Amino acid sequence: MNKFICGDDAVAEGVRLSRPHVISAYPITPQTITVERLSEMVEDGSLKSEYVHVESEHSALACAMGVSSVGARAFTATSSQGLLYMAENLPYASGARLPIVMMNANRSIATPWNIYGDQMDSMFLLNSGWIQVYVEDAQEALDMVIQAYRIAEDKNVMTPMMVNLDGFVLTHTYELVEIPDQKMVDEFLPPINMVEQKMSVENPKSLCISAGNDFNFEFNIKQNKDMINSEQIIEMVDKEFGDKFGRYYNGMIENYKCDDAEVILITTGTITGTSRIVCDEMRSEGKKVGILKLRYLRPFPTEKINNTLKNAKAVGIIDKNMSFGYEGTIFTNVNSSLLKLENSPKTINFIGGIGGKDITKANIKEAFEVLLKVSNGDKQERIQYMNVRCDK
Amino acid sequence: MTKKLNAKTITNTELFYGHKACGGCGESLAIRLAMKVLGNRTFAALPAGCMSAVSFIYPNMAFTTNAIITPFAATGAVASGISIGLKALGIEETNVVGFAGDGGTADIGLQALSGAIDRDDNIIYFCNDNEAYMNTGIQKSGLTPYGTKTTTSPAGENLPGSITMKKNMFEIVAAHDITYAATASVGYLEDFMRKVQKAKETKGTSYIHVFAPCPTGWGYATDMTIDLAKQAVDSGLWYLAEYENGEFTLNRNPKEFASVEKYLMAQSRFKHLTEDNIKVIKDHRDKKWQKMRKNWVR
Numbered sequence: 019m020n021k022f023i024c025g026d027d028a029v030a031e032g033v034r035l036s037r038p039h040v041i042s043a044y045p046i047t048p049q050t051i052t053v054e055r056l057s058e059m060v061e062d063g064s065l066k067s068e069y070v071h072v073e074s075e076h077s078a079l080a081c082a083m084g085v086s087s088v089g090a091r092a093f094t095a096t097s098s099q100g101l102l103y104m105a106e107n108l109p110y111a112s113g114a115r116l117p118i119v120m121m122n123a124n125r126s127i128a129t130p131w132n133i134y135g136d137q138m139d140s141m142f143l144l145n146s147g148w149i150q151v152y153v154e155d156a157q158e159a160l161d162m163v164i165q166a167y168r169i170a171e172d173k174n175v176m177t178p179m180m181v182n183l184d185g186f187v188l189t190h191t192y193e194l195v196e197i198p199d200q201k202m203v204d205e206f207l208p209p210i211n212m213v214e215q216k217m218s219v220e221n222p223k224s225l226c227i228s229a230g231n232d233f234n235f236e237f238n239i240k241q242n243k244d245m246i247n248s249e250q251i252i253e254m255v256d257k258e259f260g261d262k263f264g265r266y267y268n269g270m271i272e273n274y275k276c277d278d279a280e281v282i283l284i285t286t287g288t289i290t291g292t293s294r295i296v297c298d299e300m301r302s303e304g305k306k307v308g309i310l311k312l313r314y315l316r317p318f319p320t321e322k323i324n325n326t327l328k329n330a331k332a333v334g335i336i337d338k339n340m341s342f343g344y345e346g347t348i349f350t351n352v353n354s355s356l357l358k359l360e361n362s363p364k365t366i367n368f369i370g371g372i373g374g375k376d377i378t379k380a381n382i383k384e385a386f387e388v389l390l391k392v393s394n395g396d397k398q399e400r401i402q403y404m405n406v407r408c409d410k
Numbered sequence: 411m412t413k414k415l416n417a418k419t420i421t422n423t424e425l426f427y428g429h430k431a432c433g434g435c436g437e438s439l440a441i442r443l444a445m446k447v448l449g450n451r452t453f454a455a456l457p458a459g460c461m462s463a464v465s466f467i468y469p470n471m472a473f474t475t476n477a478i479i480t481p482f483a484a485t486g487a488v489a490s491g492i493s494i495g496l497k498a499l500g501i502e503e504t505n506v507v508g509f510a511g512d513g514g515t516a517d518i519g520l521q522a523l524s525g526a527i528d529r530d531d532n533i534i535y536f537c538n539d540n541e542a543y544m545n546t547g548i549q550k551s552g553l554t555p556y557g558t559k560t561t562t563s564p565a566g567e568n569l570p571g572s573i574t575m576k577k578n579m580f581e582i583v584a585a586h587d588i589t590y591a592a593t594a595s596v597g598y599l600e601d602f603m604r605k606v607q608k609a610k611e612t613k614g615t616s617y618i619h620v621f622a623p624c625p626t627g628w629g630y631a632t633d634m635t636i637d638l639a640k641q642a643v644d645s646g647l648w649y650l651a652e653y654e655n656g657e658f659t660l661n662r663n664p665k666e667f668a669s670v671e672k673y674l675m676a677q678s679r680f681k682h683l684t685e686d687n688i689k690v691i692k693d694h695r696d697k698k699w700q701k702m703r704k705n706w707v708r
Contacts, residue, residue, distance in 0.1 A: 040497035068494045080484030084491020090498050108527030217476035222472040226479040233468050
C-alpha cells in the first residue's frame with residue numbers, strides 16, 4: 019500500500035508497524051506531527067500501545083528507560099532544545115544498555131532562536147553512546163524505524179538508537195511512501211526479547227548501578243566494543259531488510275558514482291538527493307565526481323569511508339553543524355579516519371544549512387568545482403561556508 | 411485490610427540490607443520497613459542521593475528485589491515507565507515505588523512527580539525527608555527548615571542559617587487531587603507501615619512523605635534517630651496526616667506540644683539559634699497547626 023505522507027507521518031507509520039509497548043510523547047516542532055499521529059493510531063485502535071503524556075522531554079526519555087528496564091519496547095521522539103533537555107538521560111540509557119528507539123527531527127538550537135533544520139542538536143550527543151543514523155527521505159525514515167528496533171535489540175548490540183530526520187525539509191515534505199505489510203514486518207522484527215539487562219519478578223536485578231574507579235572503565239570499554247561491533251549487525255539487518263522488502267540502503271554508507279571519481283562529496287540526510295542530481299549533471303559534462311552518503315555517524319564507518327575515498331584526489335564534507343572554535347564535526351571525524359590511509363586525499367569542509375539556510379544545486383556545484391580545483395593542485399580555503407552573505 | 415503491622419507481625423525477611431549507609435540513618439530504616447510491607451514483587455526507582463549511592467555499588471547490590479537508579483530529576487518518570495511497561499507486558503500484582511530524598515522530590519524532581527500524579531500512574535512515591543542534600547555534604551534544599559545551618563546556608567553574624575521555611579510538599583501533592591497521600595515519621599513506625607500498606611492497596615498514584623533524621627547531617631549521636639523523629643512530631647515541627655477522597659485528616663493532634671527548644675538544641679545544625687530565631691520557628695508552627703486543627707480534624 020502506498021500513502022502520500024510527510025516524514026513525520028512516515029516515522030509514525032514505522033512505529034505502528036514496530037508495535038512498541040509504550041510511547042512516551044512530548045511535542046516539539048518539527049517532530050510534533052509524529053506524536054500527534056501516534057496518539058490518533060492509539061485512539062483508533064490501529065496501534066495497541068500505551069501512550070504516555072509526559073511533562074517534558076527529560077521525562078520522555080526517562081519514562082522510556084523505565085519501560086525498557088522491564089523488557090518492554092519503548093519509543094519516543096524529540097528535536098533540538100528537547101534533545102538537549104533530555105541530554106543527561108542519553109548516556110544513562112546507553113550505559114544501562116536499554117534498546118530504546120528515538121526519532122530526532124534535526125533542528126537548529128538557540129540562540130538565535132530558530133525552528134528550521136540543521137544538525138547541531140544531534141552532533142551534541144555524538145558521544146552519548148547512542149547509534150545515530152541519518153535518513154534521506156520519508157521512505158527511509160519509515161524503514162529505518164523498523165530496522166532500528168532490530169539493530170538496537172540485537173543481543174550483541176543492546177544499544178539505543180536515534181533516527182535523525184532533517185527538520186522541515188524532510189519532516190514536513192510529502193512524498194509517496196510504501197507502507198510495508200504488517201505480517202512481513204512481524205516476520206522481520208520479532209517481539210523484543212531482552213534477557214540480561216532487564217528487571218523481572220522471576221530474576222530480580224539492580225540496574226543503572228554505580229561502578230567505582232576500579233570497575234567503571236571496563237564497563238565503558240565493553241560498551242564501546244559492542245558499539246563498534248554493531249557495524250556488522252547494521253550491515254546484516256540492512257541486507258535482510260532489502261531481501262524482504264526490496265529496499266537496500268547499503269548499511270553504513272552509500273556510494274554514488276564513486277568508483278572512478280576523482281572528487282567525492284560526503285553528505286548526510288536530505289542534501290544527498292540534491293547532490294545526486296548535481297553529480298549527474300556534472301558527470302554528463304565529463305567531470306569525475308561522486309557522492310558518499312554517510313548514513314551512520316556512530317558507530318563511525320572508518321574502513322568503509324577509507325575504502326571509498328582512497329583513490330580520490332579531493333574530498334568535500336558537508337557539515338550542517340559547526341563546533342564553535344573549530345570546524346564541522348563530520349569533517350573532523352572524516353579527517354581522523356583518513357589518517358589511517360598512507361596517501362589520503364585533500365579535504366575541504368563545506369559548512370552549510372545552519373538554521374535552515376538553503377543549500378541549492380548551485381551551491382553543491384560550486385563545492386564540486388572547488389574540489390576539482392583542489393584535485394588539480396590548486397590551494398583552496400580549508401573551511402568554506404555555503405550560501406552566506408558575511409565573510410568568514 | 412490485612413493484619414495490623416507492628417514489630418511482632420512484620421516479616422523477618424530483609425529485602426534491603428548490606429548497604430553502606432551511616433549508622434543511625436533514618437532514611438535507610440524507612441526504606442527497609444517500606445520494602446518489608448511491599449514485598450518481593452516490588453520494583454524500586456531511586457534517583458541520585460544517599461540511598462542510591464550506598465545501595466548499588468558494583469558488585470554489591472543492597473536490594474534483593476528489582477531496583478534501578480534514575481536520573482536525579484526523573485524518579486517519577488522512570489517509576490511511571492516501569493509501571494506502564496509492566497502493565498503493557500501484562501505483568502500483574504507488582505508494586506512500583508520511587509524512593510527519593512527531599513531535594514530529589516521538592517526541588518529537582520518536582521516536575522516529574524507532578525506529571526506522574528497527574529496521569530495517576532500506579533506508583534508509590536516516597537519522599538525520604540532529611541531536610542538537606544546529605545549525599546553531597548549537607549546543602550540546603552527546598553525542604554530545609556528555617557534556621558538550619560548547612561554547608562550552603564551558613565549561620566553567622568548576618569544570617570541564621572537557611573531563611574526559607576520548608577516547602578509544603580504534602581499539600582502541593584494533595585493539590586493535584588492525588589488518590590492517596592500521607593506524611594509519616596520514622597519515630598512512629600506503626601503509623602508509617604500502616605500508611606505504606608494503604609498505599610500498596612491504592613490503585614493509582616500515592617505519596618508518602620516520611621520524616622527521616624540524619625545523624626551525619628544534623629549533628630547528633632546515632633542512637634537518637636528515633637527519639638528525634640518522635641520529638642519533631644511531638645513538638646509540632648512535623649505532623650502526621652493523610653489525604654484521601656479529597657479530604658485531609660490529622661492523625662496525631664497533641665494537646666500540648668513538646669519542647670521545641672529541646673528538639674532543636676539536641677542537634678548541632680540548630681545550636682546557633684537565638685530566642686528570636688526560635689520565635690520565628692514557633693510562630694510558623696502555630697500558624698500551620700491553627701489551620702490544620704481547624705480544617706483537618708474531624
